């Protein structure tokens with residue numbers, strides 16, 4: 001540096017500029033002349049180098065003071081100067097604690113502090129939402145509203161994570177390569193650039209979502225549950241899981257039903273099981289009984305000689321099938337024979353008579 005004013009001219013600031021003004025001027029110029037923004041432009045590259053040098057000196061109070069007094073600054077000159085007052089420059093009145101603040105990397109992080117890493121778009125998570133439903137609703141289906149906590153796409157940046165109107169630029173840290181080198185002793189390692197996540201690009205982050213492209217919130221969704229939902233059945237609603245990060249596609253929402261139990265019907269798959277009591281004479285002689293089904297009462301014929309535990313099928317009276325729409329399961333009716341509690345002598349006499357007429361031993365097979 002030859003001329004005393006040259007550094008100020010390079011940064012396009014007055015000699016009296018404050019630290020803040022210098023910083024602001026540097027940011028403006030660095031953005032304009034950065035080599036990544038002007039690929040192949042040697043003049044811009046040279047200009048950028050000079051801007052950076054000028055900033056490194058003028059942003060450091062001690063270096064700036066030395067430059068102002070002596071009209072030049074070279075690296076290491078302050079250290080020499082500290083030992084002997086060779087350059088006619090005094091340290092008096094200086095705050096030493098602030099002297100080493102303008103580390104090169106720090107300068108960049110300051111200029112581009114509003115930049116954020118641009119990451120590969122990531123698909124959002126699938127979400128599960130459990131809905132309790134009544135037995136009747138599980139059979140007939142239901143249109144309902146559910147309140148879901150999910151991350152939705154940021155409206156400000158339309159989910160991209162970039163500030164509206166901003167463009168992507170090559171990552172400063174890795175020069176757009178997506179990798180930086182780290183050295184340990186004599187060894188050098190290539191590591192994924194932390195600034196851009198290996199993409200080589202950065203962009204100004206949307207302030208609303210801090211660059212994620214999505215925001216958490218609660219959404220009311222209308223859900224149509226088809227007939228036949230059981231406990232653990234699920235309906236997939238595409239795109240209503242968490243929105244993707246960095247503009248990635250959204251996940252799905254799975255609505256999982258928890259159907260209430262019924263006092264009479266017991267659902268097993270698409271079939272419905274139930275049990276009804278029969279009297280001894282109904283079971284022995286046979287009869288017709290009314291049995292509740294999910295469609296209302298149905299007539300079941302009980303043949304003579306029906307045993308307790310025997311089950312009869314009512315075809316097509318089961319639950320609607322989720323897998324095969326339009327199909328239905330069956331209803332199984334198990335009978336339980338209720339033995340009368342007899343108190344009067346006449347009834348007892350009739351039963352003894354019955355035993356004499358039918359001398360069957362039901363336990364004869366036990367010792368065969």
Ligand SMILES: [Zn+2]
Nearest residue numbers: 154157206209
């Ligand atoms: Zn946003």
Ligand SMILES: [Zn+2]
Nearest residue numbers: 171174193196
């Ligand atoms: Zn990078």
